[in-house]
Amino acid sequence: MRRPYITLLSANALSVTGNMLSILAVPWFVLETTGSAVLTGVASFATTFPMVISAAFGSTLVDWLGYRAASVLSDLISGLIVLAVPALFLTTGLSYPLLLLLLFLRWLTATPGETARKAMLPDLATAAGVRIERATAAYDGVCRGSAMVGAPLAGVLILWIGPSMLLLVDGVSFLLSALLVAAGVRRTARGERDPGGYLNDLRAGLTFLWQDRLQLSATAMVVVVNLLDTGVTQVLLALYARDVVGDPRAFGLLTGALGAGAVLGTIVYGAAGARLPMRLTYGLCFFLAGVPRVLVLALGAPFPVALAVTALSGFAAGGINPILGILQYGRIPAPLRARVIGAMTAAAYAGMPIGGLLAGSLTALTGLGATLLAFTGVYAVISLPPFFCRAWRELDLDRSPGEQQ
Template identity: 30%
Template sequence: MRLTPVAYLASYLLSLLGNSIAGVALPLIVLQTTGSALGTGAVAAATALPAVLAGLVMGVVIDRINRRTSSVVTDLVSAASVAALPVVDMVSGLDLGWFILFGIIGSFGDVPGMTAREALLPAIVRHGGVSAERLMGVREGLGAIALLLGPAAAGTLMVLFDGSAVLWITAATSLLAALLTLLVPHRVGDVSTGAAGTGAVAGGNGWSQLRDGWRVLFSSPFLVATTALTVVSAMVLGPLQALVLPVWFTRVEQPGMLGFVLTALAAGLLAGAASYAVAGTRGRRRTWFLAGLVGTGLGFGIIATLSSVWVVLAGAFVVGLSSGLFGSLMGVLMIERIPEHMRGRVMGTQNSIMIAAPTVGLMAAAVVTEYIGVGTAAVALAGVWLVAMAVGLFARSLRNLEPSADPTTQEAMVTTGA
């Protein structure tokens, strides 16, 4: 594999690992510093909306400037927002306001950074001498590794070092990710300058360009269907991990087993992604799609039984395995079918919806768990995915997933809503 895809993948792993560490360490540091569980929740709530808005607004910027540059800048923003916390702590001491302020600033690096990397993917495929299937399979596998290592690394660091040192280490991962992205040649990040691209990028103000991205996304049955499936998956998996399973493990008096659910999920993701990286170019894509879609439904159904700890762990592995296949295939389809000059706006909107989706699912699951029961909440969440799965199975726009002989044909079909 050439240097360009290796640098891209290494940068992706470090960025995701840093976010994974921060996701565990930052709430603990906020709690240690403020002594308030309510304050910890306030930081998360206060940064949620800016993260969604940043994903939307920055998509326009990502379509206007070199995408390697936007990826580097967003990583630097993430690094600076985390590194600023120990600096403030040394100068004047931290309080809740500082955590909220730098959390908001950091939101302009996290979600846009994810979008910038995804927008860069087609160029990495073109210039890196690697198939989209292999690249996406490896990328999804690295995501599973980060998911597995991040919480463990955060816990270890919190034991070995004080909060400031952990923040410095977390910021360093984003900084290293930015430096590794600089190994990708600058020309690889150039935004399309073809006829379609020029008009879309140069014409109109930021708001009109954002609306152009929404038009492409919501007028395409294919993009609507794939986005909906991905969003529903997050809306189901998030509440299961964050609410339903913690409540259930506590009730069966085995809370220590909760962490193994994440391990089983990550192991499944790694296996599924590796399988797709090796064999993704073989067979029909519809077969891979069905395996991921139905397998995820099977896994959620197994978890929803809540019959034993080992059954739940097995269900988590099946969900991970199927999601590894499904996520890798979706990544390849997004590379092929989102117009080059619209990737920042379309993917920025998709990622913003993805950030908000788990919160919606969590609120609904919390109501059902509180007033009906945890078992009902698990079954309801699995039922939501089964409905989405049925829609995915019969959607006309998802029947033919094979690549077009002319790469521009599929982009044109999506742009025109075909």
């Protein structure tokens, strides 16, 4: 049956759209109310640090609860927390410390839902008769498409209704996602419990990841890229839109162009990826996804040029997550799926809290242009391992991981 599979993709689209609205609304809200790049970086830290904690320690609970129940509960709680932000701001008032606390709790509770939906995908795709290669591309394409729509929409809505009311829309999107999964996705089996309890189950996921050299290496690479992406998306683009372009819509358009290019890249990879060398494709996509779009901003190119280059970088990024998804679903045993994916997610998120703080602090010390150039250099260096490191040769051996499940 395809209905549960389509419902899962739809629910994830709502959740990702809401996340994108929040990602753009929060830094603009902080800049608008404080005028401080450093405080904007601190707010970014409050957004990303709980994602690391939740992904690391909550994924085992996702296995225990079952993927469907965990997804619904996560979206329901996080949606209510998000709704509290505009409610407090418009009534009793919202202090900066309280905003940080709500941001922390919002992302602490939202991340298990993301893990649960991703863990459900292989079973629902199999039931729908969809190959795992196409399912991972479709899942990533939906995420990219939601980002593409959500980012420019957020830029417009910031001007129209303000960042605080934009968070209201974010909260509603989470509640709708919970409703869709509860009503349209069948109950899934729980992961196996170790008689030794929670810590043994948590250790099992970490041990599996540690022993898989390829996935461990890929995860380490993503750690650095996510650190950079967080600093760019949540701090540097907001400052670029305010100080260089002078229009919040530029913030949304650049983020949306990245998403639009990535949607097209995901579609192209889904159609032609089987004929491409995975290792070289992965390395080239990483380089093109990071370096050009930040370098063009650092060089002060006209905004239309920056927009076009960002879209091209997004196109390259479209092939990254489907390849990672194929590796995960082909190599991770089903009973360990949520906890291993959670461990990888936690590791991948580990640098994100630092990214926002680093971007805000470095900009305050050296200026926006110098910070963008520094980020460009790190993007270039982190793209090199797939071309030179021995562990990455295994990537070309995982040509048909869907058959290994």
